[in-house]
Amino acid sequence: MGAERPDGRVERGNQTRQLVLTRAVQVASTEGLEGLSLGRLALELKLSKSGVFALFGSKEELQLATVRAAVAIFVDHVLTPTRAVAPGLGRVWRMCESWLTYSRTRVFRGGCFFYATIAEFDARKGKVHDALAATQTGWVTFVEEILEEARVREEIAADTDVHQLAFELIAFMELANAESVLHDNAPGYTKAARAILGRLRAVATDTSDLPPMP
Known part of the structure; x- marks a missing residue:
């Protein structure tokens, strides 16, 4: 008997799901998750x-799936480049640089995406709020861990x-994002x-891993 062929309907369903989420994350980043x-x-x-x-079954499930899709994109553009650098001050800078590039x-x-949608759901209750809160907590924890590596x-x-x-570092990054989006400038x-x-220079024991001031 030949090898069992994959169900074409499942594959098409997965492709359609990815197509929808690719569109959904972009819509939500400008119009919010309620715009979906x-x-x-x-x-x-x-x-x-x-x-x-x-x-998806419901709008809430679509919103939750959109948050998860956005997290995967964020990981690819910010966390993965950060982890590619050896622990220490250089990794701290790469993290910040990658985040600014991701926004710019x-x-x-x-x-x-998260700056926009957290502001939309921060005072609400429910699964979407909880999912966004978890992503924000995860990001803050990641930043703290990268800094702690450098301190150790x-x-x-x-x-x-x-x-x-x-x-403070997160605040600097988020304000740059907010100003750029509001005024459409860089x-x-x-x-x-x-x-x-x-x-970073104020707390560094050696600034050789940091670039010159822009």
């Missing part, structure tokens, strides 16, 4: 509404408050890079 609807996406992508509904190059056309390796001062420093990224490098 199964009917709208089906119409824009020229798909069967019933077929799209069968893939409009991986999501509305800038940072004595590349930043031993008395550095990594929780405070993480808060100067905020240079200001953020200067601010980030200023803070």
